[in-house]
Amino acid sequence: MAEPRFLLLSDVAAELNVSDSQVYHMVRSGELPAIKIGGRGQWRVERTRLEEYINHKYAETAEWVRDNPLAEREPE
Template sequence: MSEVTFLTVAEVASIMSVSKMTVYRLVNSGHLPAIRVGRSFRVPEQAVYEYLRESWQGANVDSL
């Protein structure tokens, strides 16, 4: 079984260069999976990179 690394909302926001509120919105909308630990969320690190990869692939880079 592989080891899963979890990130805080602040760490995810830093990686994605967005606000913590944006991360909360992604979690609450179901676009970014997370588990609740006490009163805070933890996001699997791999899920962050998968989300970014899918977002990049979905972007129309021809218009850049």
């Protein structure tokens, strides 16, 4: 069975292992692209956008790690 193109915010939260409210904040702030559909304006995140977001976060984290190396501990 093919994976759905669009995910509920709760599905995104489960994928990222964060709370639903964290995903809602990410969507409302524009950090994670999403669309509102239907008469009640339910949020949906396209699976490809989620994968792009994850890849961006990997690159962002790698840059942060490169710019903030671990301090070497002095021998005791």
